Amino acid sequence: MDKIKRILAIIAIILLVGMYASTLVIAIIGGENLMFYLGLSIAMTFIVPILLFCGIEIAKQIKKKKEENNNQF
Numbered sequence: 001m002d003k004i005k006r007i008l009a010i011i012a013i014i015l016l017v018g019m020y021a022s023t024l025v026i027a028i029i030g031g032e033n034l035m036f037y038l039g040l041s042i043a044m045t046f047i048v049p050i051l052l053f054c055g056i057e058i059a060k061q062i063k064k065k066k067e068e069n070n071n072q073f
Contacts, residue, residue, distance in 0.1 A: 004059045012052040019044050 023041045026034055 005056055008052050008055045008059075012048050015048050016045070 019041050023037050026037050031037070
């Protein structure tokens with residue numbers, strides 16, 4: 001369980017850092033779609049942690065079901 005949490009957290013960190021870095025680069029270069037990418041970054045700031053939480057909860061449920069199945073036999 002802890003392994004899955006770590007993997008999901010690392011993936012979330014990589015996504016967020018990459019997204020912020022790309023938004024910064026586009027802002028410095030002055031791309032045409034700057035406001036779109038800024039809005040996307042703001043939205044993903046909320047979406048990625050929510051998905052991370054959901055992934056952790058699903059992993060907990062899977063582990064719980066496996067333990068229940070092992071206890072039945």
